[in-house]
Amino acid sequence: AQKITQTQPGMFVQEKEAVTLDCTYDTSDQSYGLFWYKQPSSGEMIFLIYQGSYDEQNATEGRYSLNFQKARKSANLVISASQLGDSAMYFCAMRGTGSGNTPLVFGKGTRLSVIA
């Protein structure tokens, strides 16, 4: 079974500062993918960034980067230069990417509030 743990129910960050959202995972799969999604108050699920378990480099997408530490089973999201529009719920998720048909499993989320 796969499990995602997000230990920060809520976070505050000053505008233009960087913030790290924590995510740890547990899986017995050798091949898996890790995701971060953003959910603004409008409710849609917005894909931010993906990291494969065999990727050697940490994933980056604009102001988002994923700090992947495989041995520690952590996949923290780093948002640089926070903006007011970054205020939202953030979900970490994972799924196996091998021959099994494992579904996407989510953590409980972190609510980020950006302060002007």
Next chain:
Amino acid sequence: NAGVTQTPKFQVLKTGQSMTLQCAQDMNHEYMSWYRQDPGMGLRLIHYSVGAGITDQGEVPNGYNVSRSTTEDFPLRLLSAAPSQTSVYFCASSYLPYRGAGYTFGSGTRLTVV
């Protein structure tokens, strides 16, 4: 536009009523799934399907039925609505994991059972 279409966007039901939430995708994805989102609980998997005619239960399947007669459609049926089923429901689709891990989500259905 290619994507996942969910209908309706909002629904109010009385306890004991039945209804079907519709989900359709046009990306030829094999994999489709239904999640419910409740405050503080993240998204929890209800049912999923890896192809037409094949479905399986997720973490919270009780009170829900699914079927997959075509690749495109994956409806979720509430047999006898209960207040505990008040939630936001998301449908999502993807290729089978070995072909690519990414999911595409619908815009959600907000269901209230009174």
